[in-house]
Amino acid sequence: MTEKNVSENFITQIIxxxxxxxxxxQVHTRFPPEPNGFLHVGHVxxxxxxxxxxxxxxxxxxxxxxxxxxxxxxxxxxxxxxxDVEWLGFKWSDKVLYTSDNFDQLYGYAEELINKGLAFVxxxxxxxxxxxxxxxxxxxxxxPFRDRPSEESLDFFRRMRAGEFADGAMVLRAKIDMQSGNxxxxxxxxxxxxxxxxxxxxxxxxxxxxxxxxxxISDALEGITHSVCTLEFADHKPLYDWVLDNITIDxxxxxIEFNRLNQTFTxxxxxxxxxxxxxxxxDGWDDPRMPTVSGMRRxxxxxxxxxxxxxxxxxxxxxxxxxxxxLEDCVRQELNASSPRIMGVLNPLKxxxxxxxxxxxxxxxxxxxxxxxxFGTRELPFGRELYIEADDYKEGANRKFFRFTEGREVRLRYxxxxxxxxxxxxxxxxxxxxxxxxxPETKGGSSPDGxxxxxxxxxxxxxxxxDVELRLxxxxxxxxxPKGMDDLNPESLLVLNNAKLEPGIIEHSNDVQYxxxxxxxxxxxxxxxxxxxxxxxxxxxxxxxxxxxQQ
RNA sequence: UGGGACGUCGUCAAGCGGUAAGACACUAGAUUUUGAUUCUAGCAUUCGCAGGUUCGAUCCCUGCCGUCCCAGCCA
Numbered sequence: 001m002t003e004k005n006v007s008e009n010f011i012t013q014i015i016x017x018x019x020x021x022x023x024x025x026q027v028h029t030r031f032p033p034e035p036n037g038f039l040h041v042g043h044v045x046x047x048x049x050x051x052x053x054x055x056x057x058x059x060x061x062x063x064x065x066x067x068x069x070x071x072x073x074x075x076x077x078x079x080x081x082x083x084d085v086e087w088l089g090f091k092w093s094d095k096v097l098y099t100s101d102n103f104d105q106l107y108g109y110a111e112e113l114i115n116k117g118l119a120f121v122x123x124x125x126x127x128x129x130x131x132x133x134x135x136x137x138x139x140x141x142x143x144p145f146r147d148r149p150s151e152e153s154l155d156f157f158r159r160m161r162a163g164e165f166a167d168g169a170m171v172l173r174a175k176i177d178m179q180s181g182n183x184x185x186x187x188x189x190x191x192x193x194x195x196x197x198x199x200x201x202x203x204x205x206x207x208x209x210x211x212x213x214x215x216x217i218s219d220a221l222e223g224i225t226h227s228v229c230t231l232e233f234a235d236h237k238p239l240y241d242w243v244l245d246n247i248t249i250d251x252x253x254x255x256i257e258f259n260r261l262n263q264t265f266t267x268x269x270x271x272x273x274x275x276x277x278x279x280x281x282x283d284g285w286d287d288p289r290m291p292t293v294s295g296m297r298r299x300x301x302x303x304x305x306x307x308x309x310x311x312x313x314x315x316x317x318x319x320x321x322x323x324x325x326x327l328e329d330c331v332r333q334e335l336n337a338s339s340p341r342i343m344g345v346l347n348p349l350k351x352x353x354x355x356x357x358x359x360x361x362x363x364x365x366x367x368x369x370x371x372x373x374x375f376g377t378r379e380l381p382f383g384r385e386l387y388i389e390a391d392d393y394k395e396g397a398n399r400k401f402f403r404f405t406e407g408r409e410v411r412l413r414y415x416x417x418x419x420x421x422x423x424x425x426x427x428x429x430x431x432x433x434x435x436x437x438x439x440p441e442t443k444g445g446s447s448p449d450g451x452x453x454x455x456x457x458x459x460x461x462x463x464x465x466x467d468v469e470l471r472l473x474x475x476x477x478x479x480x481x482p483k484g485m486d487d488l489n490p491e492s493l494l495v496l497n498n499a500k501l502e503p504g505i506i507e508h509s510n511d512v513q514y515x516x517x518x519x520x521x522x523x524x525x526x527x528x529x530x531x532x533x534x535x536x537x538x539x540x541x542x543x544x545x546x547x548x549x550q551q
Numbered sequence: 552u553g554g555g556a557c558g559u560c561g562u563c564a565a566g567c568g569g570u571a572a573g574a575c576a577c578u579a580g581a582u583u584u585u586g587a588u589u590c591u592a593g594c595a596u597u598c599g600c601a602g603g604u605u606c607g608a609u610c611c612c613u614g615c616c617g618u619c620c621c622a623g624c625c626a
Contacts, residue, residue, distance in 0.1 A: 008565095034626050069625060126624055135622050136553050171624055181554035183622050192624040211626050235555055235621050257556085264562080312574065314564060318557055319619055326563075326575050336588060371588070402586065411584055445584045456584050518585045545586040 005052030005307070009315040011256055015057065015226060027059030028225045031085070031092075032215070034066045035078035035199070038285045039293040042268040044088065045261035048310035050228055051090035062222055063092035067100045068214050070198040078199070084293040089303045099218050100200040106209045106217055107161065109247045110172060110191055114153045118246055119190065120146055121156035123170045132178075133186050140178035140186040160193055163206045167193045174213075176242060184239045188212055216240040220251040227253040230260040231319065261313050262321040265475040266291045267482050281488065282476070286527070288536050289476045289492050299473070300513050300523025300538035305334040324475065328539050335513055335521045335538065340368045340375055343413065343458040344516040345500045346470055348387035350462065351434040353418065356384040361463070365444075366414040380502055382415050385462035387500045392457045393423065393434055400548075402455030404434065411456040413517065417442040458517045465500035469534045470522070472496065506533050513538060
């Protein structure tokens with residue numbers, strides 16, 4: 001019995017009941033993106049829910065592109081979306097489906113509605129239609145074309161399809177109730193004229209069905225049992241049901257709305273995300289700071305941790321905002337167990353061991369994982385000149401600071417105990433080098449006399465280190481619920497050009513999430529790499545010292 | 552002053568008439584060759600408010616208050 005993708009929620013309760021009552025013998029869901037943009041965290045929850053439900057109940061989940069508005073859609077988006085879904089680890093049943101596969105049938109159902117007197121061709125202008133729709137407090141008024149004979153509407157509709165009328169000249173509307181308190185029911189438009197090349201059907205059609213008409217029918221045609229969507233579609237449900245109730249079709253999926261995933265310090269509006277890309281605020285849709293699936297992939301987040309996050313951001317009907325720390329926790333939790341440990345110095349400070357013979361070097365054995373023997377060990381070169389983290393030295397530090405300060409003994413991880421003798425400064429008073437001595441008896445990092453050292457720091461051999469560029473990311477926005485550009489965090493990216501990495505890593509670093517000991521998790525980024533390898537920091541380690549220091 | 556939905560810890564959230572799970576965050580402490588991990592403890596006498604039903608209500612009823620969504624020939 002493998003673990004469930006989806007934790008119990010009101011939708012699984014509905015499904016359980018439907019299965020128990022015999023309403024359905026199996027579960028069939030669908031993920032229906034419009035191919036007009038990239039997938040982001042918000043979509044991830046929907047993907048994990050729909051595909052996850054299908055897996056948990058051994059049912060099916062379709063990937064269906066809702067391609068009914070050709071002026072915003074592209075095959076590039078469709079391909080990127082497929083890649084993202086696969087990367088997250090999900091498989092759709094059979095082939096990829098498209099709403100446009102159903103255009104012929106959709107058209108037939110529209111004629112059926114016309115023949116039943118339940119739809120009519122309206123020749124009013126867009127402005128007239130808007131004005132007569134009314135508003136929240138004012139009922140709409142009937143179109144003067146509402147009661148024209150079905151035969152006339154049918155004739156006009158066929159001529160719309162034949163291309164006899166200009167874009168926007170007329171539309172097909174369902175005949176429901178202009179008095180309804182639900183604006184969606186005020187004779188909604190179900191077909192419009194739009195001369196636009198379509199990614200699948202080319203120029204075959206010049207009329208395209210609207211979402212409310214095509215979505216429910218596509219669901220039914222595919223035999224979807226539970227049509228899961230986000231809260232804002234709740235108002236559309238009566239229309240969803242009306243369409244299926246009034247055409248000849250033998251399947252009526254149940255639409256169920258759940259709360260979309262909102263995240264603190266994050267924007268998921270396609271328009272605003274696009275603004276970030278267009279204005280060059282970020283490095284593209286896959287910038288590691290972007291909440292897009294491609295951004296998270298490039299940053300080094302793993303599919304399993306993202307899925308775990310989606311699972312934890314529970315499914316209810318209450319709008320919610322999930323703290324980003326929840327995502328980071330999922331990432332850390334997985335990476336802590338799965339990442340090999342290596343040593344990398346972000347801001348190098350040169351250290352010379354005065355009593356270590358010049359020209360000499362030796363190998364040090366280091367564990368690749370402190371808790372998991374199966375990761376094995378590696379040999380690291382050690383010598384007279386090293387690089388350590390600049391922050392691991394502090395002039396005149398007190399007892400609470402466990403690292404180097406004059407006269408303090410510190411352990412170099414897996415290597416030796418070193419005592420700081422003095423710091424060398426440049427003419428501006430900046431520390432540029434540390435002079436230390438080492439205790440040859442402490443190889444491996446422990447002493448025969450059992451004396452304790454509080455601090456352990458990471459290091460890299462100056463002679464053997466590789467130069468790398470490190471990119472440290474912080475949240476893109478400063479504000480919990482960012483509205484736009486004004487809320488950007490100017491320090492969301494910090495590039496470190498002078499970082500040093502232990503030898504032997506770079507050539508094996510493809511697609512491996514490493515933990516740089518004490519510094520965080522890092523992931524190689526080959527996107528724009530030049531001569532120097534680039535690593536993205538996926539997430540930092542928890543740092544109780546930093547917290548203490550702030551106080 | 553139309554329609555729909557929702558209100559349980561800082562943030563999510565379980566709870567489905569029997570006396571408030573869990574997660575993230577936070578706070579203290581232990582262990583530690585990553586100030587990491589791990590561990591231990593603390594963290595809502597109270598469930599938007601007010602009434603009512605009941606031996607008993609976060610769960611049922613009534614009223615009120617508050618929040619979110621909807622006026623694309625977008626999805």
